[in-house]
Amino acid sequence: MLTIFEEAAHAAGRVILEVYARGCAVETKPDATPVTEADIRAEDTILALLSRDLPDIPVVAEEQVAAGRVPDVSGGRFLLIDPLDGTREFISRNGEFTVNIALVENGVPVAGVVHAPALGLTYLGDATGAYKLTQDDALRPLMRQPITVRPVATPPVALASRSHQDPETAACLQQLGVAECRNIGSSLKFGLLAEGLADVYPRFGRTMEWDTAAGDAVLRAAGGMTLEIDGTPLAYGKRQRPDMADFANPAFMAWGRRES
Template sequence: MTIANSGLLDGLIAASIEAGRIILDVYARPIDVAFKADASPVTEADGLAEAALLAALERLVPGVPVIAEESVAAGRVPPTAGRFFLVDPLDGTKEFIRRNGEFTVNVALIEQGAPVMGVVHAPVGGRLFAGGPDGAWEMAVTADGVGQRRPIHVRDLPAEGATLLTSRSHATAATEAFRPAVAVAGRRVIGSSLKFCLIAAGEADVYPRFGPTMEWDTAAGDAVLRAAGGMTTLADGTPFPYGKRGRPGLADFANPSFIAASDRRLVAFSHNPV
């Protein structure tokens, strides 16, 4: 039986907003940066926001496992079987450090290998995206409160061609070489999981990723995109799964290449990037 319901989504939204407030408090003062074993940066905001999210999830759904980025880095990895949360308390830490505003709070519920509910909150700019079994929404978050939910849905492919999104900090030659089977009218560069959400909101069309990511980087945005009528697939067009563990030579929860898109036609491309 699924636990994905409107009450849980409301709780995830509230928890993400609180984590966003914590992040903005740190963002307002000088940022101290440390580095994890994999050389990726981490800040005080990552840890404080994750602690708040873990506490909120335990209140909302006690006992459901949570795979959270900083906890995993510290060696705290609970067993997962069928249902669990994926949490990235600060997706886009490099963008946070650069102070360009392109970072998010990501929370997603995974059931049977698929993201069935997710929230992506961009504290700078106050955009919050949420998706679940009843559809996808965007709402504004300001110091005065939360605005009304506005339903969002992927758009039909524009006659002039698709808008393609690429990562600000992780672009690769394979991504630059990507050519979908339909025309591309323009490209945008943006950080964090906002790329999934812009496709979900009908502001762009396809996001190819041929570099490394982890499941907590993608799950929340993927949930919003799927709820808005889009899709995320492996590079060969097959389903994109979650809960990937125990693979020889691969880190647990590491993602292969993928394509997030508004339309199945965008998943096909004219050559095979490597």
């Protein structure tokens, strides 16, 4: 499964970098989020490869959902795709954007790939463990290494969104008494937690399941966890709730290895 995800993510990454090199127009979707040619072409690339290799698994993809195309996921096994997580980072050209592909089974992200094409790195995770793959400028693999979270430090080192800051996150960071907070774009925050470079990532602003599933899968495979504020594991496939949009996440906190 990870091999299929990796191939699709890297193919999408090449498309994204092609658009990134020459620039493109930015449009705004009905939910006020930006979308570019790179988002659309990357998603088309991923969907074509997944339909070839995994034709029987429903796919929930960000731009497909925005267009009103939502598959039946009641069987409990489906794929979540964000073809370009961190579109604002793509637009601002800081390199902190990713391709996210994840498999969900019964509400749990069990396999995922987070690929950062501009940075030449990929995070992967499934039941066998979590890994970091580094690449050269031509996206040729250089090294694959196992990764694991670290025990949460006291005081912890935190990660926060670069483009989505809010008073709730600031208050949480103050309450945690963090030693340091790094602002990073996209699902790279999950990867940094998974390789033991930070301890906690609180998120109170809105996210969608395709934003988090792949990174969450990598983090869990590395020994970490992603919890709602009440301490329950963040679940996937959330639909038909009176107070939230389909596939929207509540506030959560992603952690390295907590001792209690």
